[in-house]
Amino acid sequence: MRALPLVLAALRRLAGSLGLLVGASFIIYMTVRLAPGDVVDAISPMGTPPEVKAQLAAEFGLDRDPVTGYAAWLGRSAVGDFGESLAFSPGESVMEVAVPAFKRTLTLCGLTLFAGLTIALGLAVLLGEPRPRQQLFTAPAYVLTSTPSFVVAVLFAQGMNWLIHAYVEGGGFETPIWYPIPIYADSIMPYVFAGFAMLAGDGLFMDWFNTLRAELLGLRQAQFITAIRAKGARTTGHLARNLLVPIVSSFAARLPLVLGSVVIVEYIFTLDGAGYVLLEASRLRDFPMVVGLSVLFTATIIAVGLAADLIRALVDPREVARGG
Amino acid sequence: MNDRLLRCLLALGAIAGLVQPALAQDDQVFRYPEDTRPASLLPFFAEDMTSVRMVELIFDSLVFINKRGDVEGALATSWKVDDDQQGISFVLREGVKWHDGQPFTADDVVFTVRAARDPKTIFNARSKFNFIKDAEAQGQFGVRVSFNRPVNEAERRFLFKILPQHAFGGSTAISRKDKFARQPIGTGPYKLDKFSLRSVDLVANPDYWAPAKIGQVMMQHTPDKAAQVNLLQYSGGQAGVQAVIFLQPKNIPLFENSDTVVLEPYHTVSWWYMAYNHKNGALADLPVREAIALAINREELLAAHLGRGDTLSGPFTESSPFYNFQVEGREPDLERARQLLEDAGYKAKGGARQKGKNKLKFKFVMDKELASGQELFLGIQAQLKKIGVDVDAEYVDHARYREQVFTKGSFDLTMNVWSFEEVEDVYPLFHSTGVMNFIGYKNKDVDALLDAAQATKDYKKYKELMKELHAKLNEDLPYFFLWSLDVYSGLSKKLKNVFIQPYYYFTSFDEWELKP
Numbered sequence: 001m002r003a004l005p006l007v008l009a010a011l012r013r014l015a016g017s018l019g020l021l022v023g024a025s026f027i028i029y030m031t032v033r034l035a036p037g038d039v040v041d042a043i044s045p046m047g048t049p050p051e052v053k054a055q056l057a058a059e060f061g062l063d064r065d066p067v068t069g070y071a072a073w074l075g076r077s078a079v080g081d082f083g084e085s086l087a088f089s090p091g092e093s094v095m096e097v098a099v100p101a102f103k104r105t106l107t108l109c110g111l112t113l114f115a116g117l118t119i120a121l122g123l124a125v126l127l128g129e130p131r132p133r134q135q136l137f138t139a140p141a142y143v144l145t146s147t148p149s150f151v152v153a154v155l156f157a158q159g160m161n162w163l164i165h166a167y168v169e170g171g172g173f174e175t176p177i178w179y180p181i182p183i184y185a186d187s188i189m190p191y192v193f194a195g196f197a198m199l200a201g202d203g204l205f206m207d208w209f210n211t212l213r214a215e216l217l218g219l220r221q222a223q224f225i226t227a228i229r230a231k232g233a234r235t236t237g238h239l240a241r242n243l244l245v246p247i248v249s250s251f252a253a254r255l256p257l258v259l260g261s262v263v264i265v266e267y268i269f270t271l272d273g274a275g276y277v278l279l280e281a282s283r284l285r286d287f288p289m290v291v292g293l294s295v296l297f298t299a300t301i302i303a304v305g306l307a308a309d310l311i312r313a314l315v316d317p318r319e320v321a322r323g324g
Numbered sequence: 325m326n327d328r329l330l331r332c333l334l335a336l337g338a339i340a341g342l343v344q345p346a347l348a349q350d351d352q353v354f355r356y357p358e359d360t361r362p363a364s365l366l367p368f369f370a371e372d373m374t375s376v377r378m379v380e381l382i383f384d385s386l387v388f389i390n391k392r393g394d395v396e397g398a399l400a401t402s403w404k405v406d407d408d409q410q411g412i413s414f415v416l417r418e419g420v421k422w423h424d425g426q427p428f429t430a431d432d433v434v435f436t437v438r439a440a441r442d443p444k445t446i447f448n449a450r451s452k453f454n455f456i457k458d459a460e461a462q463g464q465f466g467v468r469v470s471f472n473r474p475v476n477e478a479e480r481r482f483l484f485k486i487l488p489q490h491a492f493g494g495s496t497a498i499s500r501k502d503k504f505a506r507q508p509i510g511t512g513p514y515k516l517d518k519f520s521l522r523s524v525d526l527v528a529n530p531d532y533w534a535p536a537k538i539g540q541v542m543m544q545h546t547p548d549k550a551a552q553v554n555l556l557q558y559s560g561g562q563a564g565v566q567a568v569i570f571l572q573p574k575n576i577p578l579f580e581n582s583d584t585v586v587l588e589p590y591h592t593v594s595w596w597y598m599a600y601n602h603k604n605g606a607l608a609d610l611p612v613r614e615a616i617a618l619a620i621n622r623e624e625l626l627a628a629h630l631g632r633g634d635t636l637s638g639p640f641t642e643s644s645p646f647y648n649f650q651v652e653g654r655e656p657d658l659e660r661a662r663q664l665l666e667d668a669g670y671k672a673k674g675g676a677r678q679k680g681k682n683k684l685k686f687k688f689v690m691d692k693e694l695a696s697g698q699e700l701f702l703g704i705q706a707q708l709k710k711i712g713v714d715v716d717a718e719y720v721d722h723a724r725y726r727e728q729v730f731t732k733g734s735f736d737l738t739m740n741v742w743s744f745e746e747v748e749d750v751y752p753l754f755h756s757t758g759v760m761n762f763i764g765y766k767n768k769d770v771d772a773l774l775d776a777a778q779a780t781k782d783y784k785k786y787k788e789l790m791k792e793l794h795a796k797l798n799e800d801l802p803y804f805f806l807w808s809l810d811v812y813s814g815l816s817k818k819l820k821n822v823f824i825q826p827y828y829y830f831t832s833f834d835e836w837e838l839k840p
Contacts, residue, residue: 036727037728052443056446089506090364091503154550268548272520277521280361284363284723
């Protein structure tokens with residue numbers, strides 16, 4: 001019986017999310033399609049007769065008005081066909097190019113968030129209440145965190161190259177495989193560095209650390225925890241369960257930030273992820289690729305938000321009662 | 325206690341993450357970065373320089389230009405031009421194989437020519453094939469190509485890459501979406517190993533008639549110029565690069581006294597220009613164009629923003645056989661510029677100029693991808709302000725620039741670069757019917773010169789006509805010809821036997837060596 005309200009709430013949210021996704025896809029499609037400069041102009045030689053340009057436009061599906069074009073696109077995308085790339089990888093299906101790249105980006109973002117969460121939570125547990133000596137750590141962290149992630153990425157790359165060069169020249173150690181940055185060698189290090197830049201910049205890590213520390217301190221002082229401790233029982237499980245809601249909420253809230261910064265960070269570290277593809281496709285006016293990837297990004301954010309809501313509802317049934 | 329433990333853990337983690345065992349370096353891999361991703365490895369659609377350079381490694385042409393500037397055979401071993409210069413016959417190299425093992429024959433040459441002439445094959449360089457009437461095979465290893473008109477030095481027009489007929493199912497209508505663009509099959513010194521999202525890996529073709537000495541080539545799309553410089557500067561690393569194609573002037577001092585990098589000139593046969601829109605009433609007036617040209621100090625702009633180069637007086641680089649050294653470039657002369665505008669009726673009024681109610685104010689459209697574009701515009705804006713001409717900038721991205729300037733002509737002034745292959749063919753730019761005459765320029769004398777040059781069979785006469793054209797265009801100012809730059813590549817000193825081909829770069833790459 002308890003499950004029914006949850007299932008109904010989940011179905012309501014799912015329906016709402018699908019509606020949100022369709023609405024977002026419409027806005028994305030129209031914005032890209034109506035942007036100045038199109039791929040036909042970009043690829044056809046100067047002096048191309050209008051009838052030939054019309055032929056190319058028909059070949060690329062640009063001869064339809066935008067609304068009809070969107071309807072056709074929606075019908076195809078419902079069965080997983082986002083069309084063909086026009087300029088980034090001409091002739092290749094958007095899904096064939098976008099999905100593997102998107103998986104790499106999601107893995108990077110997911111591991112960055114997970115690592116950030118683990119470190120933030122660990123530090124929150126270890127450091128406990130704020131103390132003056134901790135400013136040795138928090139002060140420089142605040143400086144770093146107020147810097148945009150792409151600036152952190154550039155400064156980190158330059159600084160690391162200079163440092164390694166100095167050590168190698170001085171006979172300090174052998175040249176690492178991942179040097180210099182950006183890195184061509186087959187190595188995990190560019191992903192580690194990219195993750196560090198996204199975590200350190202844009203306020204992501206410190207914001208998370210402060211939120212979790214405040215939640216943890218609040219929980220430790222809560223009456224029900226005091227009561228459990230007084231009865232001689234362990235509080236870890238209760239603390240963990242109650243921390244789950246803010247953790248899941250903040251994970252879902254920070255994903256859009258990370259997905260936004262990954263576009264530039266991938267460019268800087270020459271990673272072949274969806275952010276890189278999106279930037280290049282935008283430059284080339286490859287609108288099927290831009291629309292396809294943008295919708296994938298949007299769908300991911302919506303899906304993670306939905307999952308976060310469901311987890312919150314499972315952990316805290318009061319969410320369902322409140323109509324969440 | 326917690327703080328001490330934390331500090332230890334952090335330090336250990338940092339050290340563990342940084343130190344990894346170094347692997348043995350592969351000395352036979354040439355790595356280099358490119359600014360843009362290759363749009364297509366199908367030669368017809370290789371319209372960006374990254375693709376041009378890659379295609380140079382994968383494909384062959386019938387002939388190529390060697391280090392001495394002479395035409396030398398590649399897929400052709402000899403040729404004979406008809407007496408009336410309206411055709412050419414090639415004898416082809418025997419025993420050449422495509423990268424998939426199929427034999428190269430005359431049918432491939434005929435196919436390539438017919439595909440280029442097919443109206444359904446739409447690509448930027450189509451006009452270069454307009455002189456060809458048809459091609460026909462003469463046996464397995466002979467081809468005759470007939471022309472629509474007499475052509476001077478016809479063999480120099482056959483630098484285009486040959487395509488395999490068998491890869492296209494016999495259809496001469498080639499689409500840029502064809503999978504061949506990602507899976508090319510050539511006869512060149514390198515064949516494609518992998519074309520991933522942002523890198524292209526090539527391996528040496530063991531069957532090539534002049535086998536390459538470097539085993540592999542790896543190109544990586546690295547759009548950030550600073551990152552490219554990093555990769556070259558720290559190229560002692562495992563993953564460093566051996567070349568940067570274009571070094572920005574500001575980075576050249578980094579390598580001038582380098583132990584590991586040498587600067588090599590890369591002649592690009594390109595020149596910068598500022599174009600006037602001749603459909604604008606004021607700019608259609610020669611005195612106004614002249615006044616603007618006299619106000620701009622090119623040497624100052626060049627030195628401040630782009631480094632070394634030569635200011636030009638016409639539509640050719642100084643190394644071109646058509647450059648007319650008798651024609652002097654305009655030196656800045658603000659007094660004369662102001663006088664020309666006064667005489668044209670544009671009176672000075674409160675720092676600006678007006679003719680009746682029309683102010684002398686122009687829209688200057690700039691491509692955001694043009695190097696140092698913003699700084700150059702600000703310099704030009706300040707210089708033109710001194711004679712009372714106002715210009716406002718509109719910075720647009722490349723795709724929008726093409727639409728706005730080249731297609732719609734929605735600009736008053738613009739600045740850009742034209743790049744040519746071997747020799748500048750300026751007919752499309754300045755003839756009133758030219759397909760690249762986006763400025764709306766019309767001059768009967770210029771048309772007559774261009775038509776006469778195209779019709780003549782005599783190369784000496786052709787050169788004279790081009791020099792006369794140079795003088796005429798300098799006088800009439802369809803563009804204000806700015807400069808050609810001294811461009812440098814940064815190359816690792818481990819590279820030996822290097823020769824950088826103008827424009828194509830890698831024509832002689834099979835002779836390059838990479839020493840440990």
